Amino acid sequence: MNARRIIALTKKELRKTTREPAVLFLVILFPITVTFVFGLAFGGIGGGGTTSFDVGLLNLDATSPQADWSLAFVDNLTTSDVFVMHAFADNDSGHSALLQGNLDAFIIIPEGFGDSVASYYGSPFDPSAWTNSTIELYVDSGSLMAVSAIPPLVQEALMKAIFGNDAMAIGLPVEIGSPGLVESSTFTQWDFMAPGMFAFASIFLTMIVAQTITGERDEGLLKRLKTTPASSADYMISQTASYMVIAALQVALVLTTSFAIGYRPGTGVAGVVFTFVIAVAFSLVAVGFGLISATLCKSAEAATGVSFIFIMPQMFLGTFMPLGGAAEAISKFVPTKYVTEAITTLFLRGAPITTPVIWINLAIVSLAGLLLVAVGTVLFERYGSH
Amino acid sequence: MSESAITVTNLTKRFDDVTAIENLSLDIGWGELFGVLGPNGAGKSTLVNTLNTLLKPTDGSATVDGHDVEFDPEAVRGVIGVCPQEPAFYRFLTGQENITLMGEMHLVPEAVLKERVRAMVEKIGMEDHINRRAKDYSGGMIRRISMLMALVNDPKIALLDEPTVGMDPNSRRAVWDFIRELKSRGKTVILTTHYMEEAQELCDRVAIIDEGHLIELGSPAELIEKHKAKNLEEVFLNLTGKQLKEAV
Numbered sequence: 001m002n003a004r005r006i007i008a009l010t011k012k013e014l015r016k017t018t019r020e021p022a023v024l025f026l027v028i029l030f031p032i033t034v035t036f037v038f039g040l041a042f043g044g045i046g047g048g049g050t051t052s053f054d055v056g057l058l059n060l061d062a063t064s065p066q067a068d069w070s071l072a073f074v075d076n077l078t079t080s081d082v083f084v085m086h087a088f089a090d091n092d093s094g095h096s097a098l099l100q101g102n103l104d105a106f107i108i109i110p111e112g113f114g115d116s117v118a119s120y121y122g123s124p125f126d127p128s129a130w131t132n133s134t135i136e137l138y139v140d141s142g143s144l145m146a147v148s149a150i151p152p153l154v155q156e157a158l159m160k161a162i163f164g165n166d167a168m169a170i171g172l173p174v175e176i177g178s179p180g181l182v183e184s185s186t187f188t189q190w191d192f193m194a195p196g197m198f199a200f201a202s203i204f205l206t207m208i209v210a211q212t213i214t215g216e217r218d219e220g221l222l223k224r225l226k227t228t229p230a231s232s233a234d235y236m237i238s239q240t241a242s243y244m245v246i247a248a249l250q251v252a253l254v255l256t257t258s259f260a261i262g263y264r265p266g267t268g269v270a271g272v273v274f275t276f277v278i279a280v281a282f283s284l285v286a287v288g289f290g291l292i293s294a295t296l297c298k299s300a301e302a303a304t305g306v307s308f309i310f311i312m313p314q315m316f317l318g319t320f321m322p323l324g325g326a327a328e329a330i331s332k333f334v335p336t337k338y339v340t341e342a343i344t345t346l347f348l349r350g351a352p353i354t355t356p357v358i359w360i361n362l363a364i365v366s367l368a369g370l371l372l373v374a375v376g377t378v379l380f381e382r383y384g385s386h
Numbered sequence: 387m388s389e390s391a392i393t394v395t396n397l398t399k400r401f402d403d404v405t406a407i408e409n410l411s412l413d414i415g416w417g418e419l420f421g422v423l424g425p426n427g428a429g430k431s432t433l434v435n436t437l438n439t440l441l442k443p444t445d446g447s448a449t450v451d452g453h454d455v456e457f458d459p460e461a462v463r464g465v466i467g468v469c470p471q472e473p474a475f476y477r478f479l480t481g482q483e484n485i486t487l488m489g490e491m492h493l494v495p496e497a498v499l500k501e502r503v504r505a506m507v508e509k510i511g512m513e514d515h516i517n518r519r520a521k522d523y524s525g526g527m528i529r530r531i532s533m534l535m536a537l538v539n540d541p542k543i544a545l546l547d548e549p550t551v552g553m554d555p556n557s558r559r560a561v562w563d564f565i566r567e568l569k570s571r572g573k574t575v576i577l578t579t580h581y582m583e584e585a586q587e588l589c590d591r592v593a594i595i596d597e598g599h600l601i602e603l604g605s606p607a608e609l610i611e612k613h614k615a616k617n618l619e620e621v622f623l624n625l626t627g628k629q630l631k632e633a634v
């Protein structure tokens with residue numbers, strides 16, 4: 001292993017990035033463009049203009065003797081800045097409005113809602129005496145923003161309706177405080193998506209690595225290097241180092257672009273530095289998958305195709321695509337998920353840098369990266385380099 | 387310094403069902419310009435690729451500068467310069483950058499490297515084109531660049547696999563002059579070719595190989611004399627009953 005060789009090979013790789021138009025596009029122009037377009041489309045400009053949601057409402061308890069409770073709940077929803085309420089007379093019309101995209105959510109207050117609350121106040125400490133009821137909340141699952149923002153806001157309105165503005169006043173042992181939810185009313189959809197952009201940009205490095213290595217193999221360059229004193233460690237380290245540099249550059253590009261169109265992450269310098277670190281760690285994952293793709297493939301074209309086996313799940317399960325159910329469970333095996341989770345924790349939730357979960361995420365990404373590079377190197381040396 | 391620059395002892399190399407080299411022995415002295423002459427498929431590349439450590443012998447052994455190619459490949463790589471038959475180069479780098487990169491792989495000191503690249507480029511007649519991207523070069527330019535990539539470490543032993551194949555006459559002259567100059571500086575050069583005039587023109591000795599076997603060894607003059615032939619082409623014809631080159 002030799003530093004001069006590694007630096008020379010790294011320089012070579014970085015020159016390729018700036019000189020090969022296809023690489024330049026994928027590594028640099030693509031992240032800028034996607035950030036710019038999505039940022040504008042989903043409300044980056046102006047640093048979080050207020051979003052509002054169209055919410056349909058069917059109150060089946062409006063005429064009961066205990067109607068005050070449901071009316072108070074509806075009042076709270078109506079006075080919130082975030083909801084524009086639309087009354088519906090029946091179930092079907094509300095659902096069809098939701099399906100057609102005219103509503104972001106549809107709320108059905110059941111018959112007996114007021115009785116239910118009244119039964120609670122009748123014997124607050126005896127759950128067996130309560131008559132339970134369930135508010136049905138349907139959210140447009142096609143809107144990430146709606147899925148993430150509406151349920152907690154509705155919950156908040158409900159709590160206020162039942163317990164009043166000041167829960168302490170009625171002597172409950174538990175205070176319901178949710179300051180975060182109040183703030184969420186000023187988020188734009190981009191605030192939810194932006195953290196996923198960082199992993200999204202770097203995922204495609206897998207393809208570049210796979211193409212580079214198969215290309216160099218097919219053109220005889222790997223053999224040529226093997227007749228010099230350069231070792232395969234020199235080569236592999238230079239590959240890894242190059243894509244670490246590129247991943248850091250991509251973070252800078254995504255940050256700058258989104259900042260330019262008004263995005264303001266809820267974090268400070270430490271959070272930004274952390275983002276660079278976790279993106280650089282993630283580049284190891286990309287290099288590892290690239291090596292594995294190169295091992296599996298005889299040509300650069302085939303390697304491009306195979307690299308998508310690794311790119312697709314990471315794109316859909318680990319960036320800014322909304323998840324639920326099985327996808328959520330599978331995403332546990334996708335490294336990008338941890339990158340996005342950490343950055344979301346910092347940028348969206350404004351968590352401090354000392355938050356354990358982000359460090360756990362970083363550890364998972366780093367370990368996965370080191371493991372994949374090691375496995376990829378061994379596989380490539382054994383089966384892929386000839 | 388080892389006694390011989392290169393020794394090849396009972397070397398056999400098989401690929402699955404093909405025997406590319408069979409029981410071949412050679413001894414190449416320091417400072418020799420040694421030609422390996424044979425038709426396509428004779429086993430020339432297999433021989434040089436064994437010497438440059440890319441291939442492992444199936445049987446027998448070879449040493450370069452006294453280092454066993456199979457068991458001490460790192461030491462071998464430190465003393466050789468390798469020009470592969472198919473010129474391998476980075477398309478997105480300039481000629482200059484390609485050559486310099488190889489020098490860096492050999493850890494040629496920076497100042498030496500810069501001056502050496504300049505001098506080599508001038509000698510091979512590429513100074514007007516050296517800062518262009520390699521993807522824009524003609525085939526002859528690529529071969530010249532590839533040759534400089536092989537020699538930028540100023541190796542004791544140069545292994546050149548058909549360096550002039552498909553070259554226009556001008557480029558070929560430039561490369562020949564370059565090779566002669568290597569020899570004049572005391573370098574050992576192994577040159578494979580299927581051009582008999584190239585071997586005749588340049589080499590101190592030639593080994594004629596066919597189908598993996600060494601069939602004749604000696605200086606071009608000796609061989610022509612011994613076989614009462616007009617040139618090496620005829621020597622080969624006498625030995626094998628075959629033409630050395632496909633009819634053009």
Ligand SMILES: Nc1ncnc2c1ncn2[C@@H]1O[C@H](COP(=O)(O)OP(=O)(O)O)[C@@H](O)[C@H]1O
Pocket residue numbers: 401402404405406424425426427428429430431432433
């Ligand atoms: N990697 C390989 N796998 C299988 N056969 C090979 C390989 N390399 C060379 N050969 C075979 O070995 C023989 C000698 O090839 P080569 O050394 O390239 O000849 P030359 O360089 O003289 O044209 C040929 O029959 C060729 O097909």
Ligand SMILES: [Mg+2]
Pocket residue numbers: 430431432471547548
């Ligand atoms: Mg050959």
